Amino acid sequence: MIFHGQTRTAVHSRQAALGQRQGESLQNHFTLSAMLLYAQLVIGCGFVLYQQVGTPGYMSILLLFLPMTGLYFISCRLAEKTGIREGLMGKTADVLLFVCLLMDAQLSLYAFTAIVREILPDYNTALITLVTLICVLPSLHRQHSHALPSFARLLRYPMVVGLGISMLGSMRYGRLDHLFPLLGRGAESVLSGAFWMSTSLSAALTPLLIRTPPSGKLQRRQGYRSLSIGLLLGAATALVAAYLMPYHFLTLPDALGTRLLMPIKVHPALISWSVTVCLMMLLMLVSLSASLSRGLHLLSHVTGRPVGTGLAFLLVPLPALSTDIARQIVLNLPMIRLVCILGTVLLLGMGCLAKKGRAKK
Secondary structure: OEEOOEEOOOOOOHHHHHHHHHHHHHHHHHHHHHHHHHHHHHHHHHHHHHHHHOOOHHHHHHOOHHHHHHHHHHHHHHHHOOOOOOOHHHHHHHHHHHHHHHHHHHHHHHHHHHHHHHHOOOOOHHHHHHHHHHHHHHHHOOOOOOHHHHHHHHHHHHHHHHHHHHHHHOHHHOOHHHHOOOOOOOHHHHHHHHHHHHHHHHHHHHHHHOOOOOOOHHHHHHHHHHHHHHHHHHHHHHHHHHHHOOHHHHOOOOOHHHHHOHHHHHOOOHHHHHHHHHHHHHHHHHHHHHHHHHHHHHHHHHHOOOOOHHHHHHHOHHHHHOOHHHHHHHHHHHHHHHHHHHHHHHHHHHHHHHHHHHHHO
């Protein structure tokens, strides 16, 4: 039968169509989260892993599989509990999630500015930062919640292929003996790098960041697979960097922009240079936009009314200053982000237990 121009049958019902649409939307959200995870891992490599861990930085990232798995499946269980986000503990957890996403956006903007300064060193840093943020803000104004996730799914293959070809093009300049010493400065260095990089796992809380969390084993596995791919790509990027540069060169205190563009610094072919710069800048812009978008939606839920985009201008000072003090502050932000991640899970868990206690009474 046909209702309002749409064909409905027992095979193709409205409920089945909505289920398929919801499944596709959920997959888009997890694709976006995988892209955000990869962006934060790449930023973490440039900030900490290359200099403080060196060649075994990829091991530090691979060690994140266990905490990411735990955070993801705990988040899936908490997201299924109805009502816990409406109480005081739930709203406090949402505020912590907002702070966490704001720090993701801060690191993305800082990294984007560092890339632009690397290719245009004579431009004013404050102007770069301000113009970048102003260009991003229209995407946050009255946006549909599915716009950025759909764009991320469209972008995933060009991103992987473009960056992959650029990195593979520089592989002939690397050497296998660059991967040694295998443990760099020792196992303690690898573990400390893994601890710092665990602050990048805010994407593992995706079930708490979206309106409709995954339901059923199939959707949970799809979401976990997307995040795992993002983590593996981050480890592959660190492995390529270790293969390209000897240990004593990899640990030099270069600028962040230089580290983010390392493959084309080793092999500065025009096509590789153009593709890598454009895609890395696009990755940071998507990370910035998506982190702000999700954060503002969470804050709107807490306050009960729409939140303006003016809060985004809080991100301007640190990358605009571009001083050693600003860099040190940015380096310390991820530790606060880790506290926010753990605090969110703890508060929602306590809210769930409190709800069970009230139900028994």
